[in-house]
Amino acid sequence: MRINVRQFECAIVQYQSLIFTICLTMTKNYFDAEDLAQETFLSAYRNWNRFDGENPKAWLTAIAVNKCRDFLKSPARKSLPLPEEDAALLRDPGGLPEEQAEDRMSKEHIRGLCGRLKEPYRSVAESYFCDEKKLSELARESGQNIRTLETRLYRAKKLLKALWEEEQQ
Incomplete structure (x- = not known):
């Protein structure tokens, strides 16, 4: 037909x-x-x-x-197990959107607190906490003694803690 x-x-x-x-x-x-x-x-x-x-x-x-x-x-429809190393490539390293937003807000908050510090503590704190640089890397870039940077970071942490507690009240 x-x-x-x-x-x-x-x-x-x-x-x-x-x-x-x-x-x-x-x-x-x-x-x-x-x-x-x-x-x-x-x-x-x-x-x-x-x-x-x-x-x-x-x-x-x-x-x-x-x-x-x-x-x-x-048989083409049957699913094959995915090797662990391939599955790792598919994972989202960023986490859930809520976690990403919370993380971004925390980083912005920390950057704001670091910005309220006076030099020389501000630059060390921003480099260490915000830019995630190691002190050895910072010493190499700036040409400053690593012990000096350690002392400044220690003092910056105390100042940041005080600023944080001040905000919480």
């Missing part, structure tokens, strides 16, 4: 929701159901010459069920 394009278009419009629902019920996955519903109509189009013209709903339903069964039995 030669395909009647208009009749086929009507069948798609009339049964697309039913076919999608069948596929979704069987696969329990929205995206797989979309693909299988599309494959159902594509298969029906290719095999229209086998359709006897009676009851397109039953014919399309049978195609959809068979497509879903084949999909569910497919």
